[in-house]
Amino acid sequence: MEIELVAGDITDQHVDAVVNAANSGLLGGGGVDGAIHARGGGEILAACRELRATTYPKGLPTGQAVATIGGELPARWVIHAVGPVYSARQDRSSLLVAAYRNSLRVADELAARQVAFPAISAGAYGWPLDDAARIALATVGGAETSVELVRFVLFSPATMHAFRLASRRPTG
Template sequence: MIADITLLRADITKVAADAIVNAANSSLLGGGGVDGAIHRAGGPSLLEECREIRRTRFPDGMPAGDAVATTAGLLPAQWVIHTVGPVWSTRDDRSAVLESAYRRSLEVAGELGAASVVFPAVSAGVYGWPADDAARIAVETVLGSGFDGAVSFALFSDAMLGSFRSALAVQNRKPEGFRAE
């Protein structure tokens, strides 16, 4: 059972945790948004590890819904868990893929022995997933995961923070904490 869920209005690259989740693209080589910020803050060793993963495990790119870990480089964490969320579609229901991105990230965290994990709002930035639905899927998946540690969501706007608060309220849960960083 999840020990607690904390909502943060924060830059994920500055949040200390055992594992920080990167909303990556399938190349694993950086990009915009959270992915680019994590790669810039993590430094060159993070990029080198991702290049090796691409070379050895995912030569065609990591599929959406999967997750893989690297060390965290210069970030205030031990590991970065890279997950690829789906792009929002009005024609195809890709909710199961978004659920898988959260679930696989927590499975990888468990394999690493991570006791604390910080997520961004996966797929809710440049991938266009509507904030309220992205928050609902994130909260439901994390609460149902069986992960036995602390989970935080580092959110980039007050509006996204509100979406996550609402998603927790629907589950009759209050965040264990809130802080702005």
């Protein structure tokens, strides 16, 4: 698998699927979630409402992922992944790992070969950037998947810097 780090807007990515750093309600929010819903149009929201009415009436659990159509996005699908809110008192890193792994599992189910990821949980959910980058790159880099290209689309210079540093560190 090839891993790319790019600065930019995830809603502009011409890939098979973009990953949405969603909240459990699946009905939009701020940050990446709000941008994807705004640019993707009402079809994404309608698909999310259907998921809430049927499969996930209590919301999508943290660490899980589910796909909808991409609506008006250049990507065919949106994979909604719920990352954990950071806590200094409780280790929730396994839930962040699960959000990435389950996103790739859903991508495989869709036969998606190119997937764009944001830095899940590194925005409003407060995950420290250096740790978020380390977890993201180690998890995706070590995953068994048919995805051929993972593009981390990083909106802020600070996030890009954290991912660049983490990509240079040995994993182990």
